[in-house]
Amino acid sequence: MTAPYACQPELSRGRLSSEQLSTFRSPWQRDRDRIIHSSAFRRLKHKTQVFVEHDGEAYRGDYYRTRLTHTIEVAQVARTIAGALDLNTDLAEAVALAHDLGHPPFGHTGEDALAALMEPYGGFDHNAQALRIVTRLERHYADFDGLNLTWETLEGIAKHNGRVLERDAMGDPVPAPLPYALAEVNGLWNLELHTNASAEAQVAAVADDVAYNHHDLHDGLRAELFTEEELAELPVIGPAFAEVDRLHPGLDRMRRRHEALRRVFGVMVEDVIAVAQNRLTGLQPQSVDEIRDMDGPIIRFSKPLYQNIKAIKSFLFTRMYRAPSVVVERRSVTAMLNRMFPLYLNAPANMPDQWRATAEAAADETQRARVVLDYVAGMTDRYAIAEHQRLFGDRPAA
Template sequence: MTAPYACQPQDSRGRLWPERMSTFRSPWQRDRDRIIHSSAFRRLKHKTQVFVEHDGKEYRGDYFRTRLTHTIEVAQVARTIAGALDLNTDLAEAVALAHDLGHPPFGHTGEDALAALMEPFGGFDHNAQALRIVTRLERHYADFDGLNLTWETLEGIAKHNGPILDRNDAGDPLPAPLPYALAEVDAAWDLELHTNASAEAQVAAVADDVAYNHHDLHDGLRAELFTEEELAELPVIGPAFAEVDRLHPGLDRMRRRHEALRRVFGVMVEDVIAVAENRLAGLQPQSAQEIRDMEGPIIRFSKPLYQNIKAIKSFLFQRMYRAPSVVDERHRVTKIVNDMFPLFMKDPAKMPESWQRAILLAGDETDRARIVLDYVAGMTDRYAIAEHQRLFPE
């Protein structure tokens, strides 16, 4: 039984291309399954978070997170939080599973490079690209392009991090430039970009924060970019290590690390649930639309924990995301993207035949750039590296 403020399957706004209801799956179970079976979801296996997958160099290994393992962890956290709050767990899971589909190879480094290259052609944003994938680029069904997901799942992909457009005093949207991939979807089906997303999509966004804060600590330790002793100086983490040492003195290093970091994980999840329960009890929303129309998100960290997480993020930024070895890798993979994109723009014959045909049908340079972007952004790390080696032999 879900709460009145949860999204209800019978109230779904449906799909852009109407389909007969499934006899044994809810609309959002169906969305979840389509996402899992998509080509873009499978490619997440070889797209990275921080450490680039490549041949025989530093950071190669099976223990570091990829976009796929991260996405599975986000979906697990989202289901847990949504279930505790009597929300629709299937919708929360569907949004969580789709939230990173638009990421290009090489994590945020690849995104930064493509955003710069695409600036003259409408920009690049991974959330907008995820929408483009699920509405256009997945081409497996006879009746439509994309996955034909429900409005609620598309809304969640677009707005899980908050409203895209500001509102005036009357609550109406204020016009602003949008990434073209988002603008195209919104023009076809109004996603109400000036409002919050559903509580379920907000849960997916917070679950993303929980998952990456937790696993980046694990991965940074495994990469030996910092030590447990250094982490013990940070808020939340220090008390977690102290509790493990009190309960399990002399525990071996790997077990001690895992026991401490799973407590950090628990602190974040429990905080989100407690804050949401308190706010929901005070505001008493009676529909999913009331959640959307609120001034701010209903699902968030408490202010004290948020400040502690900021301190942890600041540490990770300096010691992990900007570590000299990681920065060197960023330069290398940025060059890969910066080499390939203009080459494909100049000589589409270097692309696979199906993409060459798409280029031939393109109307102008902007259309061509967006097709090249779709190709490059869809690459996995290993494919991008292999293609660069083929096209730019040393």
């Protein structure tokens, strides 16, 4: 039994292309299954989370997170939190599984590079690209392009970082430029970008924060970018290590690390649930639209924990995301994309036949650039590296 403010399957706003209801699955179970079976989801296996996914370089190995393993962890956290709050766990899981489908190769480095390259052509944003993938680029079904996901799942993808447009005093949307891929989908089906997402989609967004703050600590330790002793100086993490040492003195290093970091994980999840339960009890929303019309998200960290997480993120930014070895890799992969993108744009014959034909048929340079973007953004790390090697015969130095 779900809460009155949860999304109800029977009240779903449906799909762009009408379909018969499934005999055995709810609309959001069906969304989840289509996402899992999509080509874009499979490609996440070989896309960067932090460390570029290929052999022969420092920090490579089977233990580091990829974009796929990250996504699976986000979905697990989302189901846990949604279940504790009597929300629809299937919708929360579907949004979580789709939230990173639009990521290009090389993680946020790749996104930054493509955003700069696409600036003259309408920009690039991985959330908007995820919408483009699930509404247009996946082409497996006879009756429609994309996955024909429900309105609620599309809304959750679009509003992964919160509402997209501001509201005026009357509650109406304040117009603002949108990434073209988002504007395109919103033009087909109004996603009400000036409102909050559903509580389920908010859960998926917070689960993303929980997952990467937890697993990036694991991966940074394994890569020896920092030590347990340095982490012990940070809020939340220090007390977690202290508790493990008190309960399990002399524990070997790897078990000690795991025990401490799973406590950090638990602190974040329990905090989100407690804050949401308190706010929901106080506000007593009676529908999902009341959640959407609130001044801000109802699913979030407490203010004290949020400040502690900011300190952890600051540490990770300096010691992991901008570690000298990672910066060298960032420069190298940025140079790769900066060489490949204009080559494809000016000489589409270098792309596979399907993409070449679409690019050559484009009405103008902007449309052609967007075809090239769809091709490049869909690459895995290893495919992009292989393509660069094929086209240029080398890998650019950092």
